[in-house]
Amino acid sequence: MGKYVQEDQEKCIFRVNRKSFTDQGILELEREAIFSKCWLFIGHESELRNNGDFHRRKVGGRNLIFTRGSDGVIRALYNTCPHRGALVCREGHGNTKVFRCFYHAWSFNNQGDLVGMPDKAGFPEDHNCDGSKNLVEVKRLESYRGFVFVNFDDNAISLEDYLGNAKEYIDLVADQAEAGAHPEMGMEVLMDPQEYSVRANWKLLGENSVDLYHGMPTHKTYFDIVATRGGLADKDNLIGVGRDLGNGHAVMEYTSAWPRPVGKWIPGYGEEAKGIIEKNIERLTEKFGEERAERIAKKNRNIWIFPNLIINDIMAITIRTFYPTAPNYIEVTGYALAAAEENENFRQVRNDSFLEFLGPGGFATPDDNEALELCQEGFLNNKEVEWNDISRGMNREVPQATDEAQMRAFWREWNDRVTFLEAKKEEEAGRVEV
Numbered sequence: 001m002g003k004y005v006q007e008d009q010e011k012c013i014f015r016v017n018r019k020s021f022t023d024q025g026i027l028e029l030e031r032e033a034i035f036s037k038c039w040l041f042i043g044h045e046s047e048l049r050n051n052g053d054f055h056r057r058k059v060g061g062r063n064l065i066f067t068r069g070s071d072g073v074i075r076a077l078y079n080t081c082p083h084r085g086a087l088v089c090r091e092g093h094g095n096t097k098v099f100r101c102f103y104h105a106w107s108f109n110n111q112g113d114l115v116g117m118p119d120k121a122g123f124p125e126d127h128n129c130d131g132s133k134n135l136v137e138v139k140r141l142e143s144y145r146g147f148v149f150v151n152f153d154d155n156a157i158s159l160e161d162y163l164g165n166a167k168e169y170i171d172l173v174a175d176q177a178e179a180g181a182h183p184e185m186g187m188e189v190l191m192d193p194q195e196y197s198v199r200a201n202w203k204l205l206g207e208n209s210v211d212l213y214h215g216m217p218t219h220k221t222y223f224d225i226v227a228t229r230g231g232l233a234d235k236d237n238l239i240g241v242g243r244d245l246g247n248g249h250a251v252m253e254y255t256s257a258w259p260r261p262v263g264k265w266i267p268g269y270g271e272e273a274k275g276i277i278e279k280n281i282e283r284l285t286e287k288f289g290e291e292r293a294e295r296i297a298k299k300n301r302n303i304w305i306f307p308n309l310i311i312n313d314i315m316a317i318t319i320r321t322f323y324p325t326a327p328n329y330i331e332v333t334g335y336a337l338a339a340a341e342e343n344e345n346f347r348q349v350r351n352d353s354f355l356e357f358l359g360p361g362g363f364a365t366p367d368d369n370e371a372l373e374l375c376q377e378g379f380l381n382n383k384e385v386e387w388n389d390i391s392r393g394m395n396r397e398v399p400q401a402t403d404e405a406q407m408r409a410f411w412r413e414w415n416d417r418v419t420f421l422e423a424k425k426e427e428e429a430g431r432v433e434v
């Protein structure tokens with residue numbers, strides 16, 4: 001039986017050692033085996049509409065500049081000066097032709113090339129002929145349907161191969177908007193993202209984001225509010241499936257009580273929104289046929305892209321990414337994703353629908369964070385109470401959305417990656433001792 005994850009299909013046992021959430025050594029393994037090897041979300045193409053647009057991002061523990069150069073190419077540049085290390089870009093976002101280092105004022109164009117430095121006389125004429133004084137670019141950056149990812153492993157498989165079966169679900173999100181003249185830009189990220197932190201392990205937030213089982217008990221306040229706005233009819237019908245999508249990715253797809261700006265109206269949205277939503281369903285039906293249109297419009301999807309990207313297409317769409325600064329601490333960034341073409345009034349309805357549930361000021365996210373922090377506190381008893389039970393639904397042929405198959409998909413991949421690296425390190429250490 002595994003040290004961290006134990007599975008016995010016949011006996012319906014799936015358990016995770018709680019050390020996985022608390023141990024500094026495991027976090028170090030994760031940084032190497034996961035955050036330095038997997039495709040990590042850096043941003044959405046819509047955030048870089050114009051040449052020169054940039055966003056400062058932290059991804060996988062690295063400081064990056066997510067930018068579209070004057071040549072129109074999207075890049076991720078390591079945000080560190082080749083001179084003596086300072087962050088070159090200090091602003092959160094903006095548009096610029098030049099990034100200028102605060103410390104000794106070396107400057108770089110928006111493609112990363114060194115274009116100026118004070119008092120050049122102290123350097124030979126050909127000092128940058130090898131490009132070593134340019135900003136360093138992340139070699140692997142790829143995008144799918146507007147979602148841009150980086151990978152710090154130069155030999156990683158392509159993003160499309162990595163996403164695999166998860167692409168089907170990203171498509172169901174990306175297809176919600178009329179792409180118009182920009183086939184990849186139908187959806188847009190709204191400025192600015194929400195940033196907050198939670199005193200809990202990063203994997204707890206991943207689990208929570210695809211956990212429908214906790215919905216009713218944890219979010220009672222939200223359900224009560226939806227009920228007052230006409231969303232009561234199917235309050236108890238959280239019906240759907242959970243799927244292992246391979247490569248550690250997972251999804252749950254289901255119907256629910258809450259409204260959806262793309263295709264499920266409730267009286268609380270108002271009359272104008274009703275007409276807009278009906279028209280949208282007509283458009284989707286014309287384009288994709290009834291079955292797919294129904295799926296896009298009415299079904300919710302909580303997608304977990306291994307390791308740390310969540311796309312929750314629920315009462316609004318949130319893109320959520322997070323990174324551990326310690327085993328018991330995460331920094332979270334949450335974005336809202338919306339159809340670019342919608343009018344101002346409807347955008348307001350969507351934003352209300354988003355904020356009611358999502359984000360640090362919503363009716364749900366603080367409850368979720370409370371639950372995660374309670375788990376982390378409970379893990380202080382790890383020595384005596386060692387295992388988390390993640391077996392729900394193993395006794396069923398087709399796992400339901402309220403089961404935990406989604407989490408098992410993540411944990412299998414996590415376990416393979418972490419234990420493989422750990423064994424390799426132990427083997428290397430053994431060799432050195434001999």
Ligand code: FES
Pocket residue numbers: 081082083084085086101102103104105106
């Ligand atoms: Fe940037 Fe010196 S550290 S110019």
Ligand code: FE
Pocket residue numbers: 208214215218219364368
């Ligand atoms: Fe929740």
